[in-house]
Amino acid sequence: MKGEALVLRNIIVTLKVVPKPEEVYFNPDTKTVDRSRARNEINPADKNALELAISIKEKYGGTVIVVSMGPPIWEKYLRLAVAMGADDAILISDRALAGSDTYPTTLVLARAISKIGEYDIILCGEESSDGGTGQVPPGIGGWLGIPHITFVKDIIDINEYRIAKLKRTIKGGYEIIEVGLPFVAAVELGCNTPRFPDFRRKRWADKEFQLKTWNINDLGLRPDEVGLKGSKTEVIELVELRPPRRLRKIITGEPDEIAKQLYELIKNLM
Amino acid sequence: MEEIWVFIEQDEGIIEESSLGILGKARELGEKYGFKVVGVLLGYNIRGAAETLGRFGAEKVYYINSEHLSIYNNETYFRVFEWLIQKYKPNTILFSATRNGRDLSGRIAVRFGSGLLAHVIELDYDDEYNLVGKVPGFGGNIAAVVRCIKSRPQLATITPGVFDVQVFGGECKVENIEPRFDLEPKRMKIVMRERGVSIDISKSEKVVIAGMGTGGDLGLAKKLAQLIGAELGVTRPLADMGFASRDIQVGSTGVSLKSRLAIILGASGAPHFTSGIRDCDIVISINKDPEAPIKEYSDYFIVSDIFEVIPRLIKLLEG
Ligand SMILES: Cc1cc2nc3c(=O)[nH]c(=O)nc-3n(C[C@H](O)[C@H](O)[C@H](O)COP(=O)(O)OP(=O)(O)OC[C@H]3O[C@@H](n4cnc5c(N)ncnc54)[C@H](O)[C@@H]3O)c2cc1C
Numbered sequence: 001m002k003g004e005a006l007v008l009r010n011i012i013v014t015l016k017v018v019p020k021p022e023e024v025y026f027n028p029d030t031k032t033v034d035r036s037r038a039r040n041e042i043n044p045a046d047k048n049a050l051e052l053a054i055s056i057k058e059k060y061g062g063t064v065i066v067v068s069m070g071p072p073i074w075e076k077y078l079r080l081a082v083a084m085g086a087d088d089a090i091l092i093s094d095r096a097l098a099g100s101d102t103y104p105t106t107l108v109l110a111r112a113i114s115k116i117g118e119y120d121i122i123l124c125g126e127e128s129s130d131g132g133t134g135q136v137p138p139g140i141g142g143w144l145g146i147p148h149i150t151f152v153k154d155i156i157d158i159n160e161y162r163i164a165k166l167k168r169t170i171k172g173g174y175e176i177i178e179v180g181l182p183f184v185a186a187v188e189l190g191c192n193t194p195r196f197p198d199f200r201r202k203r204w205a206d207k208e209f210q211l212k213t214w215n216i217n218d219l220g221l222r223p224d225e226v227g228l229k230g231s232k233t234e235v236i237e238l239v240e241l242r243p244p245r246r247l248r249k250i251i252t253g254e255p256d257e258i259a260k261q262l263y264e265l266i267k268n269l270m
Numbered sequence: 271m272e273e274i275w276v277f278i279e280q281d282e283g284i285i286e287e288s289s290l291g292i293l294g295k296a297r298e299l300g301e302k303y304g305f306k307v308v309g310v311l312l313g314y315n316i317r318g319a320a321e322t323l324g325r326f327g328a329e330k331v332y333y334i335n336s337e338h339l340s341i342y343n344n345e346t347y348f349r350v351f352e353w354l355i356q357k358y359k360p361n362t363i364l365f366s367a368t369r370n371g372r373d374l375s376g377r378i379a380v381r382f383g384s385g386l387l388a389h390v391i392e393l394d395y396d397d398e399y400n401l402v403g404k405v406p407g408f409g410g411n412i413a414a415v416v417r418c419i420k421s422r423p424q425l426a427t428i429t430p431g432v433f434d435v436q437v438f439g440g441e442c443k444v445e446n447i448e449p450r451f452d453l454e455p456k457r458m459k460i461v462m463r464e465r466g467v468s469i470d471i472s473k474s475e476k477v478v479i480a481g482m483g484t485g486g487d488l489g490l491a492k493k494l495a496q497l498i499g500a501e502l503g504v505t506r507p508l509a510d511m512g513f514a515s516r517d518i519q520v521g522s523t524g525v526s527l528k529s530r531l532a533i534i535l536g537a538s539g540a541p542h543f544t545s546g547i548r549d550c551d552i553v554i555s556i557n558k559d560p561e562a563p564i565k566e567y568s569d570y571f572i573v574s575d576i577f578e579v580i581p582r583l584i585k586l587l588e589g
Pocket residue numbers: 044045127128129130189480481482483484504505506507519520521522523524525535536537538539540541542543556557558559562574575576577
């Protein structure tokens with residue numbers, strides 16, 4: 001393709017659904033996490049990844065495909081991603097996947113990406129807000145044997161030699177990296193403003209769009225390669241990291257009064 | 271004797287302090303379980319720094335010297351690690367959970383089928399020498415105790431700052447190791463870097479933290495900080511929007527504070543933020559919403575508009 005006008009092929013976005021962290025509670029009696037009261041959302045950083053994918057498509061062409069590994073109830077969030085502008089969505093769902101840690105998760109996602117094929121860019125979120133720590137994107141790069149770049153703020157340019165210029169956050173600033181396609185990028189949370197789903201497109205995405213679902217068989221994986229069995233770590237127990245008991249003294253009143261109280265307080269503490 | 275490795279991160283010769291704290295922790299574990307503690311340092315012309323690592327807990331240092339290692343690039347760093355791991359077969363590799371530590375460890379884990387405990391705040395072994403760590407989740411208020419299952423090497427990244435730097439005596443041998451392959455990155459190239467001075471507020475005595483309630487105007491927060499001799503911190507959205515450097519962002523994806531006093535101006539108190547102020551002695555917050563969740567995390571919760579109160583406070587402080 002050297003030197004020809006650049007037209008991108010598939011731009012794949014990995015997308016996860018997470019409970020809102022402020023609505024998740026710890027049950028100290030059962031030592032479990034109670035998510036029953038928590039609403040779900042698309043993992044915030046993945047929305048930024050999707051937004052970046054769509055804006056790349058607008059500039060360089062290509063097909064934006066969302067891939068997710070999770071339970072069937074995630075389907076409506078994938079439809080939401082389609083309403084935002086993704087061209088296609090694939091949900092990988094299988095009982096055998098329950099309990100997967102990063103190792104099988106990255107294996108499954110990488111297999112799915114290979115099955116989709118013709119990928120030029122794979123965009124993930126920086127990390128998942130429910131406790132992931134950004135290990136999935138480097139892992140996908142590892143399985144696919146392609147470069148990965150984390151903490152990406154922007155894809156500045158892709159030239160006709162299929163070299164992309166990325167901006168990556170580093171301690172104290174940023175760096176610009178040049179990397180050939182294909183690559184995996186983990187997109188920084190908050191680096192752009194995700195667009196709202198278009199109303200008419202949303203209706204279409206909810207009612208007519210044909211979502212694909214794959215199971216591990218479709219990916220050529222055996223049950224013992226994934227889930228708890230395929231994992232390299234196991235959770236022994238959950239504990240609450242209790243916030244320290246705070247005084248919780250409430251101060252109200254007129255600004256002048258409050259400023260004075262605050263002044264005394266700070267002076268005593270210094 | 272099997273080895274615990276600690277990835278000693280550096281950038282243009284400046285050693286990342288959190289790596290040194292991890293060396294100390296590794297030494298404690300090494301003495302308890304019979305492992306040799308090895309610092310793995312990739313860099314350029316920093317043999318001097320390699321020699322000092324014994325003071326912080328290393329019993330041996332693998333030092334790989336090349337101009338291509340002066341700054342972190344994951345292509346070469348990964349290749350060097352892959353080669354070192356095949357050559358020496360360490361039992362455990364520990365990384366600081368910095369951007370680069372996370373970037374590298376995730377790739378190594380998949381390459382070697384290693385268990386990886388991410389962002390741990392406590393670390394130990396079980397009786398079969400499997401690594402066990404405490405991994406915070408859901409914004410940092412719930413943690414899972416997680417164990418690596420029999421993989422070698424087994425890996426962990428460690429939340430920066432949870433292990434203090436300790437000083438040790440004794441011998442430490444620095445081995446210069448020369449890989450026989452070309453270290454120049456082929457697939458990616460860092461073509462430009464722009465860096466200011468990075469400020470570390472994780473150990474500041476006093477911190478004034480600005481939230482979205484400031485509307486992005488950091489003037490008042492800075493002035494207040496200056497008058498009481500505090501450092502400035504911000505919540506994540508202010509760093510996202512570029513009002514302040516990511517380095518002074520407090521919370522689960524920023525720094526954790528250990529200050530004596532934290533004054534918080536206009537932050538709601540989301541879990542990802544409040545996990546960063548857990549270890550502060552005294553928390554004062556100001557919020558105009560009497561029901562803001564930050565109330566629960568405050569010793570003094572002041573219900574008021576910061577634009578009304580802080581200018582008056584500043585006047586009083588100026589005398
Ligand atoms: C994966 C992930 C990681 C994250 N990591 C972090 C992190 O490390 N650090 C972090 O901070 N956040 C983090 N966040 C974001 C976090 O969830 C919250 O969105 C964020 O902390 C909110 O910032 P805020 O409190 O400044 O803003 P808001 O939630 O918008 O709160 C603003 C507050 O200011 C008050 N206010 C408004 N005007 C005034 C006024 N004039 N006077 C007084 N009070 C006023 C309002 O009542 C409100 O309570 C993360 C999120 C995710 C998903």
